[in-house]
Amino acid sequence: MENIFGENTKRLGFGLMRLPELSESGKFGKIDIELTKKMVDHFISEGFTYFDTAWMYCESKSEDAAGEALVSRHKRDGFTLATKLHCGFFNNEEEREKIFETQLEKTRVDYFDYYLLHDLGEDHYKKYQKFGCFEWLADKKKAGYVRHMGFSYHDRAELLDRILTEHPEVEFVQLQLNYLDWESEAIQSRKCYEVCVKHSKPVIVMEPVKGGTLSNVVPAVERLFKEHSPEMSVASWAIRFAASQPNVKMVLSGMGNMAMMKDNTGYMKDFVPLNEEEMELIKQATNIINSSIAIPCTACEYCVDGCPKNIPIPKYFSLYNAELQEYEGKGFTPQKEYYDRLAETHGRADDCIECGKCEKICPQHLPIRKNLKLVASKFS
Numbered sequence: 001m002e003n004i005f006g007e008n009t010k011r012l013g014f015g016l017m018r019l020p021e022l023s024e025s026g027k028f029g030k031i032d033i034e035l036t037k038k039m040v041d042h043f044i045s046e047g048f049t050y051f052d053t054a055w056m057y058c059e060s061k062s063e064d065a066a067g068e069a070l071v072s073r074h075k076r077d078g079f080t081l082a083t084k085l086h087c088g089f090f091n092n093e094e095e096r097e098k099i100f101e102t103q104l105e106k107t108r109v110d111y112f113d114y115y116l117l118h119d120l121g122e123d124h125y126k127k128y129q130k131f132g133c134f135e136w137l138a139d140k141k142k143a144g145y146v147r148h149m150g151f152s153y154h155d156r157a158e159l160l161d162r163i164l165t166e167h168p169e170v171e172f173v174q175l176q177l178n179y180l181d182w183e184s185e186a187i188q189s190r191k192c193y194e195v196c197v198k199h200s201k202p203v204i205v206m207e208p209v210k211g212g213t214l215s216n217v218v219p220a221v222e223r224l225f226k227e228h229s230p231e232m233s234v235a236s237w238a239i240r241f242a243a244s245q246p247n248v249k250m251v252l253s254g255m256g257n258m259a260m261m262k263d264n265t266g267y268m269k270d271f272v273p274l275n276e277e278e279m280e281l282i283k284q285a286t287n288i289i290n291s292s293i294a295i296p297c298t299a300c301e302y303c304v305d306g307c308p309k310n311i312p313i314p315k316y317f318s319l320y321n322a323e324l325q326e327y328e329g330k331g332f333t334p335q336k337e338y339y340d341r342l343a344e345t346h347g348r349a350d351d352c353i354e355c356g357k358c359e360k361i362c363p364q365h366l367p368i369r370k371n372l373k374l375v376a377s378k379f380s
């Protein structure tokens with residue numbers, strides 16, 4: 001099977017979804033473009049080439065940042081760029097075309113190396129089918145605007161099998177894959193990965209550290225990793241786990257600062273897959289974390305915009321998880337203060353009117369309404 005990512009390509013991709021911000025507004029209106037440029041330059045100077053953006057990332061500013069920090073400053077054959085079409089942003093073929101043209105303008109490229117239909121699952125698959133998006137994308141490829149076509153996926157393995165059977169023209173799949181979700185029945189990382197292997201589709205990994213969850217692990221897991229390799233970061237274990245799967249050709253990391261960039265590029269420059277002993281440690285870590293994470297939210301924020309009560313759902317879940325992971329006997333914990341500050345400008349957890357909009361869009365299929373009740377009982 002031809003490796004469409006290149007035989008010698010380094011397996012770390014710069015995910016442009018959590019770019020550094022200039023202010024602490026909580027909005028992505030102000031990307032720190034100067035820092036982004038430095039991070040892009042460092043990434044390329046270390047021999048990495050893959051960049052991943054999307055129409056909706058950073059409140060629709062990520063593609064512009066890719067144009068400014070990457071494309072206008074580096075040789076076109078020195079990097080590859082991936083972006084995506086999300087079915088939530090068009091309702092007819094003209095609107096879809098307009099998005100594609102705007103993406104070319106924003107990113108300042110003549111073609112995309114990789115183009116994905118964004119966030120496939122049962123509902124979105126229907127819409128992409130209804131508008132003939134697979135055929136549309138294949139036409140873009142024929143016309144030279146796209147080099148390789150794929151999709152990102154958040155649903156059950158069974159449906160993935162069906163989609164890849166119905167669309168053998170797809171060249172790669174982007175999956176949520178990390179050691180915590182590997183055996184999860186809700187996310188089905190392993191099962192989805194195995195479906196891709198069955199269909200000979202290379203995998204790009206998103207959420208290797210599960211939105212930061214696997215870089216902020218409970219102290220027992222941190223100890224486990226640090227005792228084995230004191231110099232390695234906790235996050236490195238998660239990224240190396242994903243990159244160690246033989247059919248994984250690229251692991252995306254949404255790097256938001258230079259420290260993260262230097263850490264990731266350091267151990268991924270000459271990547272060595274995890275050995276048996278290290279895989280065993282990962283299993284132990286998974287068991288410990290699974291017994292301590294209450295709400296496995298990845299902080300993708302897809303649920304936030306549509307909430308009629310303006311509830312910062314992922315932030316509340318993160319606070320709730322953090323509260324439960326505090327070790328006993330610590331005394332003061334800061335989470336309640338953060339909650340109260342957020343609630344001054346947003347809806348409180350118990351403001352939820354249970355409309356269910358958020359649950360329809362959540363790629364992790366979380367029972368958000370039920371979880372908000374837990375949050376409310378803890379902090380309100």
Ligand code: SF4
Pocket residue numbers: 306307308309310311313351352353354355356357358359368369372
């Ligand atoms: S169910 Fe609650 S949290 Fe979800 S969108 Fe509706 S009001 Fe917001």
Ligand code: SF4
Pocket residue numbers: 296297298299300301302303304313314361362363364365366368
């Ligand atoms: S609740 Fe679901 S949609 Fe909302 S941020 Fe968490 S994982 Fe994303």
